[in-house]
Amino acid sequence: MLRWIIFIAIYSALCFYALQALRTVTRFPWVYFTYIGIALLILLNFVYQFTWGDDAGRVLSRPKSYAFGFLLTIITFNIITVIFLFSEDLFRFLSGSYHKLFGGSKEFSFPERRRFLSMIAMGIAAIPFGALLYGMYRGKYNFQVLKYQLEFDDLPAAFDGFQITQISDVHSGSFDNRKKIEYAIDLVNEQQSDVILFTGDLVNNKAEEMMPWKDTFARLEAKEGKYSILGNHDYGDYVTWETEELKSENLETLKNLQREIGFDLLLNESRYLEKGEDKIALVGVENWGRGGFKKAGDLTKATEAISKNDFKILMSHDPSHWEDVVINDDYHYHLTLSGHTHGMQFGIEIPGWVKWSPVKWRYKYWAGIYQEMGQFINVNRGFGFLGYPGRVGIWPEISVITLKRKSLT
Structure with a gap:
């Protein structure tokens, strides 16, 4: 049970971070809700298949494989996005700390830079995301x-x-x-x-x-x-x-x-x-x-x-x-x-x-x-x-x- 709690906590943190990138890039609420819905469905399906599903007691059944495949796809997207945004957050934190410690009065905020990095991060993350989906749809029989x-x-x-x-x-x-x-x-x-x-x-x-x-x-x-x-x-x-x-x-x-x-x-x-x-x-x-x-x-x-x-x-x-x-x-x-x-x-x-x-x-x-x-x-x-x-x-x-x-x- 503890393993599931830890896993869900980490997954939720990654999704939350990626959601912030989405909110920076676009102002359309339907995009956020679509992402949240997909992320939630993938998580629930994965938990179900590996706990209560018909094949829960078997290793590497077909439903479990697809549950794992979709989970891998969205986690890959999230991790790449988080790597970019976390580096930006770390830079902002260190820069802000420096100004506070040494008496800087200027507010350290770069909203345009943040938006640009979010767009770059999601663009790069979309490549393996799409490739993993293609691999499940066509690549396995190529x-x-x-x-x-x-x-x-x-x-x-x-x-x-x-x-x-x-x-x-x-x-x-x-x-x-x-x-x-x-x-x-x-x-x-x-x-x-x-x-x-x-x-x-x-x-x-x-x-x-x-x-x-x-x-x-x-x-x-x-x-x-x-x-x-x-x-x-x-x-x-x-x-x-x-x-x-x-x-x-x-x-x-x-x-x-x-x-x-x-x-x-x-x-x-x-x-x-x-x-x-x-x-x-x-x-x-x-x-x-x-x-x-x-x-x-x-x-x-x-x-x-x-x-x-x-x-x-x-x-x-x-x-x-x-x-x-x-x-x-x-x-x-x-x-x-x-x-x-x-x-x-x-x-x-x-x-x-x-x-x-x-x-x-x-x-x-x-x-x-x-x-x-x-x-x-x-x-x-x-x-x-x-x-x-x-x-x-x-x-x-x-x-x-x-x-x-x-x-x-």
Whole structure:
């Protein structure tokens, strides 16, 4: 209860400050009342969804995600506005104190300056405000096909030009637009890749979230097969279960769902992909993540049936596994495919110029292709979304990777 009181007090203070900026900029009362009404509705909806709502006992349900998304939008607007106005208030306070202490008689007031700063503050605050709303309306389904070509000295000749499509972090429990998902599945199939590799997090919490989408994802096609692994959300660790048996049943249901979709689910296992006499090893580990995430991944077990000298592709959901374990392993993993970070669903990317997201402060390898010690990793930005029900600047991704044999001439 105390947490809610503190939260509501802080929220109210931010809204009050932003309201003062509105009153400085415009004299129309309907603007103030509209802002107050929207701010109040967002607060009441957020409190309701996280306390008494139908999904109050579940983590990351769709109504709660939208409640959080709208709250994030207005708080971002308020904070940016407050930063500008607070700096002005601080300046006025210090200047006024100086004049009083040293006998100044002139009243220190700049109403025009205050109005100008309020207009600047609200103009700047409107940019992320609009972007966050756009991210919820359109950005979350703004699917991008990102293509990469990677060269290797020891790629078996028959696999020169072999094409992989990677998708990751579906989070089907967040979906709310069937046409957009069907479009994305068609987009995956249009790539006509040799294999489709899915690197975990099919659901947010429970296998039942995937039931309405099973037939849609079953339409995925690849000439040499479809393979998958589990991500941290697939184990059902983020919801409360009445019994451990129910939790185990949920995981088994999810595994069976993946197989019904047509995925060959790799649980610390490997497969050989063969072309004539040449072959490459596909290795899939269960989730292994730094910082409290499940560590079920077992590279030793997963590679029992392959040779150390094989050309290897590893599927591992969390890129911290690659950083902490994989690149220093005795086996050389030519290419690792991960996801997990979502690129935080927020950032700025201008190819060749800027690549930034707050998630970089937690994950060194957070989006795209990286190379260390002669080994590559692709961190997929994710197919779906979680928490904030949108994406801004970091769009949903379908990765297409072509393997090439490096020319010896």
